[in-house]
Amino acid sequence: MGLKTYRAETSSEDGAASFGEASDFQLQAYYDRTYRLGAQLGETRNTFISISPPIEALPRQDIIWGLGARWSASDFIQTVATVDFLPHHQSDNIYSAFVAG
Secondary structure (H helix, E strand, O other): OOOOOOOOEEEEEEEEEEEEOOOOOEEEEEEEEEEEEOOOEEEEEEEEEEEEEEEEOOOOOOOEEEEEEEEEEEEEEEOOOOOOOOOOEEEEEEEEEEEEO
16 A cells, blocks of 8 residues: 555735825735645635825824735635535634824
């Protein structure tokens, strides 16, 4: 009886975009899609990150602030009856804010 090996099928796509000037309002967005299908389980995950970094609040002070949001949805693919994770669909959401002076 020999050792049996399995190859996992994987793929990934991503992209990024930004709008605005660095000294003014700036919006950045990032998207990532990951797919993995192995011998025991599989997963598809889509992640979208949106960031609104520094906006100067006052003209003579260096106070900056920003907001961020991250949405990441995951779909579990059951490939064998003995391995299962619940829930099969799950979304993780993270929100952030910062102020610096």
